[in-house]
Amino acid sequence: MTKKLNSEQTDIFSLFAIPDEYAEEQKKKDEERKKEQEERLKTTKEAANKKDKKDEFTLNTDTKIYFYAELIDVNEYFSIEELTNGIPNSIKAEEEITYKKVSERELLKRLKKDYPVLDVSTGAQAVYIKSKNAVSIILQAKKKGSAAAPTHGLVKTDAKIPFGILKDFIYLAKRVYDLYGTEFHADIYLDHETNEFFLDIPEQEVTGVTVEVTEDELTTALRFFDRKCTKYMEIHSHHIMKPIPSPLDNASERMPIYYGIVGCLDEYLPQLSVRTFDLNKNQHISFNPSLIFEDAFSSSSPFYDLSVVKRV
Incomplete structure (x- = not known):
């Protein structure tokens, strides 16, 4: 008797009730990332509520x-x-x-x-x-906007940004576009103690063609003060437009970190562009995103047999 598929069974693992260890591990990591994001947002709000005004800039020999x-x-x-x-x-x-x-x-x-x-x-x-x-x-990220190999100063790491982080950003960018029809910004940091990346969403003002981080610099500083991390990438969306840097992007993105733009969110597979800014050459340098992000298709089901494929 043939087993009837239900709407929830979308892969071979659910069909035969076989646990997908890779999917379970990815799901666990996604849940941990979301929990950390919620905790950071809570810390940010608490810090913002406690501060009355910006401390006067003062240096001494012990600072x-x-x-x-x-x-x-x-x-x-x-x-x-x-x-x-x-x-x-x-x-x-x-x-x-x-x-x-x-x-x-x-x-x-x-x-x-x-x-x-x-x-x-x-x-x-x-x-x-x-x-x-x-x-x-x-x-602090500067105002950005859309329009129709590591260099000196970049953080050194052999790790690539997990695809799960990019997936989270694309989901959030789509959500913001569905709600407001605007762009969206986030930052990706590298935690030096765990050697793991995490996504951070600062306070921002968005329009259909621009996005500007408006978070108070003291709030940002307090949130990351006790965490040994470095900003690795600034990433923003051009929603349904192509991820081509605009003149405003060119003027704003001039640090030796990575910059990512996601566009064509209305397509099944959105488009992504990645680059950095070389201070020595005073120019932007583009990269294949696969050099920066983990491959989204690096794993698959072990039940497929490729021995039937013969090269001629």
Whole structure:
């Protein structure tokens, strides 16, 4: 007697009641990623509710400077006198010397010598956290918009971004487009303690042709302060348009990290483009997405026999 298929049986595993170990493992990872995302969003809201105002930018000899997972010694870039009294605004003997407090811009200016990406034009921001006497430097995504091989500065890792993360982003981008008819933005980070990637969704304002991250920089800094991670990719959608970078994208995406654009969400298989920005060459470099993301079709059912295929 032939067993009747029901609407839920869409593969050979469900047909014969065989557990699909790979699918179960992927499902478990997806659930863990979603749980982590919910916890991060909760932390973000709690941090935003607790802060009354942005802490005044202040540096001293004990201030710790964090650039994601890297700890930078402030004393290597400023003298004790500069950190104590301020920076002199005149060096002429006949003029009275006055001092100005070390500013965020001055810090980024000096760090830029060793960290070229730390430029205000790229979205780099130095956020002072008084309760920790620390500065957290973040790379905040700039406004983006649509239109009709690693380089110096990129995070070094042999791992590829799991396809599950890309799938989550595409699902969310489709959901946002169905609700609002707009673009959508997210960031992908690499956790250095676990060597795993995770998707983060910052506060943003979206339109049919633009997306802009509006999250307060202190909220972002607090959320990632105790987590050793680095921004690996900024990814946004062009919804049903092709994933071709617009002039606004070209002007905004100028850091040595990866940038992804997903487009044609109305098609069964959306399109994806990936690139980075080479600071030395001052130009964008495109990549085959398979070099950055795991292959979506890297596994299949073990029940198929390819020995019947003969090369002639």
